[in-house]
Amino acid sequence: xxxxxxxxxxxxxxxxxxxxxxxxxxxxxxxxxxxxxxxxxxxxxxxxxxxxxxxxxxxxxxxxxxxxxxxxxxxxxxxxxxxxxxxxxxxxxxxxxxxxxxxxxxxxxxxxxxxxxxxxxxxxxxxxxxxxxxxxxxxxx
Amino acid sequence: xxxxxxxxxxxxxxxxxxxxxxxxxxxxxxxxxxxxxxxxxxxxxxxxxxxxxxxxxxxxxxxxxxxxxxxxxxxxxxxxxxxxxxxxxxxxxxxxxxxxxxxxxxxxxxxxxxxxxxxxxxxxxxxxxxxxxxxxxxxxxxxxxxxxxxxxxxxxxxxxxxxxxxxxxxxxxxxxxxxxxxxxxxxxxxxxxxxxxxxxxxxxxxxxxxxxxxxxxxxxxxxxxxxxxxxxxxxxxxxxxxxxxxxxxxxxxxxxxxxxxxxxxxxxxxxxxxxxxxxxxxxxxxxxxxxxxxxxxxxxxxxxxxxxxxxxxxxxxxxxxxxxxxxxxxxxxxxxxxxxxxxxxxxxxxxxxxxxxxxxxxxxxxxxxxxxxxxxxxxxxxxxxxxxxxxxxxxxxxxxxxxxxxxxxxxxxxxxxxxxxxxxxxxxxxxxxxxx
Ligand SMILES: Nc1ncnc2c1ncn2[C@@H]1O[C@H](COP(=O)(O)OP(=O)(O)O)[C@@H](O)[C@H]1O
Ligand code: SF4
Ligand code: SF4
Ligand SMILES: [Mg+2]
Numbered sequence: 001x002x003x004x005x006x007x008x009x010x011x012x013x014x015x016x017x018x019x020x021x022x023x024x025x026x027x028x029x030x031x032x033x034x035x036x037x038x039x040x041x042x043x044x045x046x047x048x049x050x051x052x053x054x055x056x057x058x059x060x061x062x063x064x065x066x067x068x069x070x071x072x073x074x075x076x077x078x079x080x081x082x083x084x085x086x087x088x089x090x091x092x093x094x095x096x097x098x099x100x101x102x103x104x105x106x107x108x109x110x111x112x113x114x115x116x117x118x119x120x121x122x123x124x125x126x127x128x129x130x131x132x133x134x135x136x137x138x139x140x141x
Numbered sequence: 142x143x144x145x146x147x148x149x150x151x152x153x154x155x156x157x158x159x160x161x162x163x164x165x166x167x168x169x170x171x172x173x174x175x176x177x178x179x180x181x182x183x184x185x186x187x188x189x190x191x192x193x194x195x196x197x198x199x200x201x202x203x204x205x206x207x208x209x210x211x212x213x214x215x216x217x218x219x220x221x222x223x224x225x226x227x228x229x230x231x232x233x234x235x236x237x238x239x240x241x242x243x244x245x246x247x248x249x250x251x252x253x254x255x256x257x258x259x260x261x262x263x264x265x266x267x268x269x270x271x272x273x274x275x276x277x278x279x280x281x282x283x284x285x286x287x288x289x290x291x292x293x294x295x296x297x298x299x300x301x302x303x304x305x306x307x308x309x310x311x312x313x314x315x316x317x318x319x320x321x322x323x324x325x326x327x328x329x330x331x332x333x334x335x336x337x338x339x340x341x342x343x344x345x346x347x348x349x350x351x352x353x354x355x356x357x358x359x360x361x362x363x364x365x366x367x368x369x370x371x372x373x374x375x376x377x378x379x380x381x382x383x384x385x386x387x388x389x390x391x392x393x394x395x396x397x398x399x400x401x402x403x404x405x406x407x408x409x410x411x412x413x414x415x416x417x418x419x420x421x422x423x424x425x426x427x428x429x430x431x432x433x434x435x436x437x438x439x440x441x442x443x444x445x446x447x448x449x450x451x452x453x454x455x456x457x458x459x460x461x462x463x464x465x466x467x468x469x470x471x472x473x474x475x476x477x478x479x480x481x482x483x484x485x486x487x488x489x490x491x492x493x494x495x496x497x498x499x500x501x502x503x504x505x506x507x508x509x510x511x512x513x514x515x516x517x518x519x520x521x522x523x524x525x526x527x528x529x530x531x532x533x534x535x536x537x538x539x540x541x542x543x544x545x546x547x548x549x550x551x552x553x554x555x556x557x558x559x560x561x562x563x564x565x566x567x568x569x570x571x572x573x574x575x576x577x
Contacts, residue, residue, distance in 0.1 A: 004506045005513065024421055032537075033505045034497035037293035041424060048425045069503060105429055114426075140502065 013060030173528035189447030202337035213329025226456030253389030255309035310353035335446025
């Protein structure tokens with residue numbers, strides 16, 4: 001079945017002030033649709049973390065959001081350095097973010113696990129030097 | 142009172158339909174239709190932004206006239222702390238309070254004192270730990286309404302304690318009935334307000350059934366008369382009228398409520414659009430290490446309220462002097478709220494989803510699809526000439542059935558030029574036919 005609403009967003013590299021723009025847009029969209037506040041909250045947290053990873057680690061990329069009758073599907077992807085060891089990356093507290101980024105309050109290593117926690121289905125695909133793709137599914141009801 | 146009482150209203154005669162206000166409204170509550178602005182009642186949070194930006198002063202805050210005082214045998218003034226910022230540094234708090242008595246009030250009770258009580262209760266609530274953090278201040282009614290209509294996920298973060306104004310009104314009424322043996326109905330409690338939002342919160346409270354405040358006067362309305370009275374009071378007058386310490390006085394400006402909490406994990410934001418940005422950070426879990434957020438709708442907090450007189454930055458300097466003077470006195474022992482249960486809200490706050498396109502989610506999705514389509518066809522200039530705040534807002538109004546595509550002057554021009562082309566073609570055929 002095809003989606004009812006489809007949106008694409010660019011995620012620029014290295015600009016923290018713009019990280020969150022796409023997730024904030026999606027939040028407004030879901031609010032207008034009358035989606036439950038708790039579902040909106042989970043969606044925006046998951047999407048923000050995925051967006052932030054593309055800004056910090058992925059050298060910029062894109063987000064595609066599709067809304068179906070019963071679910072939201074989000075794909076956040078980049079063609080950046082990719083992830084060597086996915087299992088390790090998923091561990092809470094694991095982060096390769098450099099010190100200066102940590103000093104800015106990012107890079108606590110909780111992002112990926114937070115995305116997983118907030119989504120109903122979560123798939124992470126990554127290949128070194130090719131890029132990373134995060135698939136998030138959240139049910140509306 | 143109806144559900145949608147609003148202090149902020151439009152004076153139609155003065156409105157020229159200039160569209161200045163529509164872009165500044167934080168909830169997109171204003172439209173210009175048929176040459177006049179209208180406010181969508183469900184959406185307005187009484188922040189007063191539109192009052193500030195209207196060049197023709199067509200937006201105003203409805204407050205009570207001073208003549209209301211005569212309805213009550215006993216008249217009590219509750220000055221908002223922001224009143225202290227409206228006078229220069231040669232005018233002490235003692236003189237301001239005495240001035241109010243000379244204006245015709247029988248009692249004055251400082252809202253600043255109640256603010257100290259609220260701060261003490263807040264400290265206890267945060268300390269107790271079983272609250273959702275960050276706790277968001279509920280002192281500014283415009284901000285509380287903003288949460289109610291735009292940030293349902295933050296309703297549980299709101300500090301569910303009555304505002305200093307309500308606490309002051311309650312204490313004043315209790316004290317006077319008990320001490321003077323005067324029946325409550327004979328006591329008129331008047332809040333001296335810096336803003337429209339406070340008026341609305343008295344006439345249509347969200348946190349309980351009925352307010353303890355009987356009337357709300359605009360700071361602007363009484364300022365000159367008050368100043369006149371103050372001028373005739375000796376500069377060193379001290380009539381034992383002050384009851385608040387420095388923290389309570391400091392509440393008037395941005396950061397005041399935070400300092401009163403005496404903990405570093407606080408954040409103070411002011412200006413409604415800045416407040417929205419911080420709230421977005423909170424809902425996305427981006428704001429870390431903060432236990433308390435003071436959020437005030439006006440720039441520089443209540444000192445920048447739409448009914449204040451003095452420039453907010455000047456008022457902030459004036460207030461600093463008042464705060465420093467207040468440090469000489471300490472009332473902290475009196476202003477405790479060990480038993481803050483009385484101060485808790487007695488009504489739950491419900492989410493009012495003003496933004497949704499339809500009650501049925503599937504229908505809303507179809508409307509959204511349509512909205513996106515219409516939006517793609519609009520020029521994207523956000524010129525406001527259609528009377529909606531942005532092209533997207535016009536697209537939204539169209540799917541809601543409140544506007545037409547031809548309200549957009551560019552669309553109208555396209556339609557007119559299409560029509561002209563049709564006419565030309567028609568004329569051509571007609572000529573050919575008649576020449577045959
Ligand atoms: N889009 C991405 N591209 C490359 N590496 C990534 C990407 N997303 C995550 N990673 C890797 O996974 C690690 C863990 O990610 P995350 O849990 O979000 O923590 P954090 O971003 O705080 O480091 C990152 O430090 C990084 O090494
Ligand atoms: S008072 Fe604020 S919310 Fe109400 S119409 Fe004016 S700008 Fe909009
Ligand atoms: S900041 Fe103060 S003056 Fe401004 S709307 Fe809120 S309560 Fe009123
Ligand atoms: Mg991350």
